[in-house]
Amino acid sequence: MQNRPGRSPRITISDVSTAAKVSAATVSRVLNGTAKVDPQLVDRVHDAVRELGYRPNAAAQGLARGEWGTIGVLVPDLANPYFPEVLKAVSAVARAHGRRMMVMESDEDPALEYELVEDLMRCCDGVLLASPRMPRAELVDLLGRDHPMVLFNRVVAGARVPSISVDFTGGMTQVCGHLAQLGHRRAAYLGGPPASWGNDERVRAFEAARAFGLEVTVVECGGSTSQAGYDAVAAVLASDATAVLAYNDLVALGAIARLRELGVGVPDELSVIGFDDISLDRVAHSDLTTVSVPRDELGRRAGEMLERLLVNDYSEEPLYLPMTLQVRDTSGLPAVR
Amino acid sequence: MQNRPGRSPRITISDVSTAAKVSAATVSRVLNGTAKVDPQLVDRVHDAVRELGYRPNAAAQGLARGEWGTIGVLVPDLANPYFPEVLKAVSAVARAHGRRMMVMESDEDPALEYELVEDLMRCCDGVLLASPRMPRAELVDLLGRDHPMVLFNRVVAGARVPSISVDFTGGMTQVCGHLAQLGHRRAAYLGGPPASWGNDERVRAFEAARAFGLEVTVVECGGSTSQAGYDAVAAVLASDATAVLAYNDLVALGAIARLRELGVGVPDELSVIGFDDISLDRVAHSDLTTVSVPRDELGRRAGEMLERLLVNDYSEEPLYLPMTLQVRDTSGLPAVR
């Protein structure tokens, strides 16, 4: 900042101290309220600050204090409506604790994540890993770096790291119960990104389906976007499923778009159920039957976990928030074939 | 960082220099490639870095270099799908230039923005103001701070600041042409947040309507959410409009939800047109007739503008990207009353 071509020189604490005729230490004390200062000096400092338009340099403060006043969040895809809502909540918590929020996106490329997290660790007091796709080994390596970190939508067995996720089993149980009650016997699951831990968990949770006499075939679609859902419809139709459960709402909506093109009635010929409840919001929701995830609460809790972690070295058991099945218009009685 | 209770001491450049038996200056030179260094020393440094797991402290680098390596973005609402897409593009550009992205959200509270921007200026090389709602006077004050800044979705006449927005007039002309061609004579406009510059511009652009013999009544709904649209339906119905143009898609969808509840057919009894084209994506789009805004390009261009600004003190004319009317299912012939 010593060298800002064409720009006015930055105002530093010593400018203020000169103007206020006090030492830099006093300016710092006044601004941070860390010690008692003569009211007269306080006024002089405030006047000088106002007059000069002084703003402390965040980098210098960070360096001196040993804290950046920043938390970092890694997300796979900002375009996936799931994450902005989480970010919103995290940001609010961070702000409430006087911290800023840095955001990085891997664009669903697991290979990029490692580097991004390393970068976040260089400039953030704590890091929130939202739905990290990276291989377990890399993740464990990063977690071992002894840097405050919270795992979101992923749980690593044995890792002593605060983690938060949702109760996939509970959600699946509701879905399977719903489908079974409608009379379905065979369902297909449209899997999401191969590296997604949440995807594995959903598949695992299908164990619940058995109890309801529901048979589930897993159809890989390889992505979390509606395009992926759209493309995977053929494979779904090839199975004899009467209901499809999608990795998330985007995939479900993509599938529905394709089904409509093909003239396959939803839910008359095929029930479709999504995941996440990514409606635009409460009022303008879609008519998709889906499993709702409390994203704001998830984000808030995650933010608070991280904040606690930054204060004391608190570590806790993984937290699983409950999901709720939202029965709407895309699930119905099985087609008679 | 000198004092990290319970955590292992941070590894600094001097640890590396000691381990590699070179000076800190040399470590810095090797890591940044700023000067030629004996290959043997280079190897020793790299070995030491790897062995110790050294990562340069971003705050210290920022301080020494006079650059934070960070850009800041202020958005009104992360939950509004408009912004994440912009952020995604901005983030990609920033990353391509080796910069990180800091995000702050005002939650649609204009009174908060000033403070947030000041904070961003303390820790970012450049700041992108996305759809700032703050009063013009405050904005001008901030712009006068001589800090690299780009204005997004707002243009301040006379301010020498790179700005980017969309061609509201062009978009409105298309909408009005479309409605006029269908035979509409009276339309209502559901206004958005009172502090939104874009809202004013949309209203202003209605001048275009006149040329098509279309009369437009402005109905305030006061928000940018679907709830706002939902609540404003009564006022719309009270007018004798045969078509409604909403501030954005969320408002439009909220209105449609309410209209459906009231049994008012869309578009048979009332045409509804949105703004932004906030469909979940290309495949799973809604059936809303809307004016599409190229958000990714907008974000990309904005990011590039900021990047240019950071290199040289380049300032340019406001850039207006074109909008495209997407005619879908919610607009049709006017009802015969």
Add this chain to the structure above:
DNA sequence: AGTTCGCTTGAAAGCGGTTTCTCAGCCTGT
């Protein structure tokens, strides 16, 4: 062979704050 030149490297001076340390000055107790 003696200088000068050019390169690489280490020492040291910042960058802009915070915090410890030190020292006046004042108040209190005897």
Add this chain to the structure above:
DNA sequence: ACAGGCTGAGAAACCGCTTTCAAGCGAACT
């Protein structure tokens, strides 16, 4: 009236890294 204890302000050290500056060294040139 004087020693001791407090209090509040300034000087200086430090945070971790970059960059200027100076020095050392070998090569090249006269």
